[in-house]
Amino acid sequence: MPALGIDLGGTKLSAAVICDQRLVTDVKQRPTPSGPDKIVEAILDLLAEFKQEHVLVGVGIATAGIVKVDTGEVIGSTGNLPGWEGTPIRKIIERKTMLPVHVENDANASAYGEFTASDLKGKYCLVVVTLGTGIGVGIIIDGKLFRGSHWAAGECGHIKISMENRRLCTCGLFDCWEAYGSGRGLLTTGKELIAGVKPEQSKLAELGDSLTNQAIIEAVENGDLLAQKAFTMWHEHICAGLINLAHTLDPDCFVLTGGMEQFVDYPLLRELVSDRCLPRIAEKMEIRGSVLGKNGGMVGAAELVLDRIAADA
């Protein structure tokens, strides 16, 4: 049974038809329009396009923000989607299409995608960490997404990894994990390190305010010591959040995904985590990369609506 999987991020809206935990069409993509009405319109347009060639049984939507899953309403939004909070997206799309719709937080959808599409399906506890501009976490326990008491479990981007109150997060709190371990975090670390450094000491310093993560990664490969320092610190920062989750949840496996995942040095990260974790927990815990990459949210959201259709049948 094919369902449409939609991933709504702050910059891009993506959709593809999903069947048996994989994409059976190309991904159609457009820039995320501004404001809830235009987002809904864009989702309906994409749906209409796919319906011309496919019989769809449902629609799964992965969206940034906190989602009240039983009603499919966005109850907490991110700064990336202004005005999106309060939108009863499930009700709107169901009314317009007469199809079952499931709406899920994007990190959760991504986690469910990785769970269903990989060999981890039999595992008891799985934690999927999306390393992008920020950090999102989805937790699977005993085959189901764990969403907490108020739909906000996995807001682990905002666990506090330091008591120094040194780095402000976009949420307004200090020293959140995502202020250090995300793409934005790596860039901040890079900028802190080049401050006061002369261009002749490090090529990275020449870039000043126009420093990018891409430049840091390239400089690491070219042996720039400052870039390597930033890169190692970034891994220590990723590690800081992972070990907190490890001691809380004792999972079988961490899966890393998101736009920054491609840059992770797994042997380095595993060594750091293993050094900073109780052996009883670290020795049986796996850390690996995603199988679905940027398609995780679409696959997971589609699988979730298909699960609901199967449960209702």
Next chain:
Amino acid sequence: MPALGIDLGGTKLSAAVICDQRLVTDVKQRPTPSGPDKIVEAILDLLAEFKQEHVLVGVGIATAGIVKVDTGEVIGSTGNLPGWEGTPIRKIIERKTMLPVHVENDANASAYGEFTASDLKGKYCLVVVTLGTGIGVGIIIDGKLFRGSHWAAGECGHIKISMENRRLCTCGLFDCWEAYGSGRGLLTTGKELIAGVKPEQSKLAELGDSLTNQAIIEAVENGDLLAQKAFTMWHEHICAGLINLAHTLDPDCFVLTGGMEQFVDYPLLRELVSDRCLPRIAEKMEIRGSVLGKNGGMVGAAELVLDRIAADA
């Protein structure tokens, strides 16, 4: 149906008969003997004493250390119970008594006790934090203890709340939550603060190496500024771990228990947590004290064996 609840800690072995989530006898207590054989002997002695006056249907044992609950074996021990690791305690006691036995980590048992004995029974997610010499955590999700993939969930005493690598924990890792937020943590903070302070500046400084938490608490009440600083820092340290758990699990409620709980200033702690937590999570999350106090482990362990008896019936 009455069951015996036993709580095995590093210094004391306690037992009482439990019926309907409460004690129906006085607590019998003795010092924890040294070595597994003598501990088993002491447990059997206590059992024999209670059996003279009560018909018991099962035995629940709460113990320090990590417990493989399906077999009732202690697979990870604390320094407080040397030689205890590897003891198949359930099998031993079942053979000797012919009664069903359930063995559980003490923080987990305590959490289950609080859950069953309070008005929190209908709640989806509950986190019980035992503030004693160390810190233990028990997590209840959807009516059941969450034990992780390798029986070690809730080892949150070892989540890392700082990146400074400043304070060594008894586990060998740096900056673990319990190195700051436990009784031992408060005492360390107090000792750090009085270092180099003259007795005429603070009465606390007179005590030097013989400083105790009791002395700190008394000095707080007497308006000693140094003691008040230590006390506030201790609350900030407790808060640091709570907000990590809040952003991960989004629970309905934190329940605090353990020997140090009596000293917690709840209005102060709630204010700190609410300042450092995403509003979406903080505003609906309760923080309260335990209903069972030091009896939580016994009640929870007994309830767990009664649950198993009911499930097997």
